[in-house]
Amino acid sequence: MSLSIDSIRECLDGVIPGLIATCDADGVPNMAYLSQVQFVDREHVALSYQFFNKTRQNVLVNPTVRLLLTSHLTACQYRLSLRYLRTETAGPLFEQMKAKLAGIASHTGMSGVFKLLGSDVYRILAIEQVPGRTLPRATPAVNYLTALRRCSIRLGGCEHLESLLDTAGDCLGSEFGIQHLMLLMYDEAGQRLYTLASRGYPDSGIGSEIPVGAGVIGVCARERTPIRIGYTTAEYAYGRAIRDSAAASGLAASLETAIALPGLPEAASQLAVPITAFGRLLGVLYVESSADLHFGYDDEDALVAFAAQLGMAIDHHRQVAETAEEAAAAEPGSAKPAGKTLGVRHFAANDSIFLDDDYLIKGVAGAILWTLVTDYAERGRTAFSNKELRVDPRIRLPGASDNLEARLVLLRRRLDERGAGISLAKTGRGRFVLRVEQPLQLIAG
Amino acid sequence: MLDRDSAAFIQTGVAISLAACGADRMPNNARALGCKLVDGQQRVAIFMRLSQTHALVANIRENGLVAAVFSLPSSNRTLQLKGSDAQVVDFDHADLMLIERHTEAFLREVLPEGISELAVRTIHDWSPDDMLTVVFTPSAAFSQTPGPRAGQPLGSRP
Known part of the structure; x- marks a missing residue:
């Protein structure tokens, strides 16, 4: 079975830098270290283009290159024959390489020197293992x-x-x-x-x-x-x-x-x-x-x-x-909570909520909480459904695709972390109740 | 051709590799295990493994063109030498101690980087009957230390 790039990807992250050999129009060889080789797919890799150097000039006149890679795990060396195809200067591949290069640059003291100008995409023509002694591959910690x-x-x-x-x-x-x-x-x-x-x-x-x-x-x-x-x-x-x-x-x-x-x-x-x-x-x-x-x-x-x-x-x-169209949960008894009053302050400009003087949340989750406690204070309401909240004009969800359930989880978790005596408890699919342990005083900031 | 500083540099714990290219314009490259200066310090002799360099040796015998790169891991200082009169000669077994010395110097460079000693020794493994030497006169030298001056001929002014 011929070697596949899939199986030698540990060579690509630059622990031992790769070596690229090129030759110019007159057949004069040139060699340089490579900061990074990026796996693209089974037939392609991308090399970092950082400087307009001799390697770059040679590749543009003679697109066939040899890359020597070494595994820091097995000590295996591989010689890859590659053909240059194109350079990408934006997009997912470029950003993957740019981020990785920033780490490599920092690690090697080259921050400010290494800067990705492009991702050079090459077709893999052949991969050959260089003869020599190697180490057994360690069993991975995770299957x-x-x-x-x-x-x-x-x-x-x-x-x-x-x-x-x-x-x-x-x-x-x-x-x-x-x-x-x-x-x-x-x-x-x-x-x-x-x-x-x-x-x-x-x-x-x-x-x-x-x-x-x-x-x-x-x-x-x-x-x-x-x-x-x-x-x-x-x-x-x-x-x-x-x-x-x-x-x-x-x-x-x-x-x-x-x-x-x-x-x-x-x-x-x-x-x-x-x-x-x-x-x-x-x-x-x-x-x-x-x-x-x-x-x-x-x-x-x-x-x-x-x-x-x-x-x-x-x-x-x-x-x-x-x-969900499940029946509404029975509203719990309307016994008024006793004890110290908790101030719930809402600033409409950014929907921020403060419980007494402590900041809780802002934005969509803040608007949701304000809606819930307003209905509770005005009508004694405690049971709510996602379906009605989604269309409630007071909440102003930022888009049709916005995940209301995720916003509710966020709000629930912030309330629980705060331990302020207000909580949201699920009562069924798309339904929950507001639980209030102290009297609330609503303050429109 | 080679200044004293560069001559000393290539005999420290640098990573050494050699490239050549034949008429098919497909370059070949391989790692070397050490080097020395010969012919009154005028020529560079690089120690290679025969089993890893069949195509490279064929290229050298075809046209004598080589590029050798020497890079010190701890500083990233990198030097490329080019030659057009490269020859493949028999390995002198007296040079085995140079290879051993070079491996130890290289280990001192890369162990702080976290690379395992066993891996480095395995990569640098050799057997006496698998060795050859490539000798060439440097005709050009380039700094390849990463940075704005990378690729410039050695000794040139910015």
Whole structure:
């Protein structure tokens, strides 16, 4: 069986740099180190184009090149015969390589020197293993196929979005050994992502936001493609990326900044995978580690498959919650709560809510809570359905495709974290009740 | 041709590799295991493994054109030498100690990068009956240290 690029992808991440040999019109050879080789598919790889150097000049006159790759795991060397096809200067492939190069540049002290000008796409003509002694390949710590099988069964058994999110976090921890992760939902109209679940951080950061295009997560969302970095890089660090991107896009005023994005202070390895369903972006799954080169191509493949299943399930639960016609839950007894009054203050400009003087949430989730407590205060109402909330003009959902169920999960989790005596309890598909433990005083700020 | 600084540099713990190209315009390249200067420091002798260089050797015998790259992992300093009079000669077994010394120097360079010693020793594995030497006179030298001056002839002014 001939060698396939699929089976030697550990050579591509630059642990041992590749060597590209070219020759000019007169047949004079030239050789250079390559920062990065990107797997495209079984027949193509892309090489980073950073400088207009002799390699570049030669490739343009003689597109056939030889690439020498070395596995840091098995010590195997491979000689690839390639033919240059084209250069891409924007889009998913370019962004994948740009992010990865930023990590490599930072790791090798070349920040500010390495800059991706283009992704040169080559057709693989042949792969030959160079004769020589090699090391046996270590058994991988995770059998991805078995892990995915178990995850699929567990995700498929979830009854609603909230249990799906919990199960997804459990699966990534127990099946893939991932300790630090975030799950963010896409707000298309707001061109941002909001954190709906996280694992492995002192503060959950639920409700925190990232503009589309900011950092690994934002670029993943913008390009609808996995973004993976193996080394710490300031260029994709979140604090800076969010500030720069929010300022550039004019989002700075409306972006949620009171809730800090969770995350490792010095993440070395980062991987963001888009969550999609039927061609639509729903969110991003983000995992990270403080170890260098923690996630490889196999991890990326496994999480892309996992995210595909997660996306279908999220979409299913959204539809079910919004179309459910189950009988309304009986309104609980209207016994008025006693005790100290809790002030609920609402600022209409950005739908921000403060409980007493403590900030809770703003935006869509803030508008939902204000609607619920207003109905409760005015009519003693406690039972609600997703279906009616979706069309309630007071909530102003940003778009027909916006996931109301996800907004409710966000609100529920923020309320639970706050422990302020207001909670939302599911009573059936697409139905829930508002529980209030203290008298409320509504204040329109 | 080779200045004293470059001559010393290529004999430190650098990664060494060699490329050649035949009439079919398909380049060939392979890793080398060390080098030395010969003929009154005028020529460079590079130690290669025969089993890994059949096509490369054929190219050299065809036209004598080579490109050799020397790169120091800890600093990224990289030098490319070109030659047009390369010859393949028998390996002198007295040079085995140069190979051993070079492997140790290279290990000191890459172990701090987190690459396993076993992997490096395996990549640099050799047997005495599988060795050959490529000798050439450097006719051009280029700095390939990443940065704005990468690719410029050595000694040129910005």
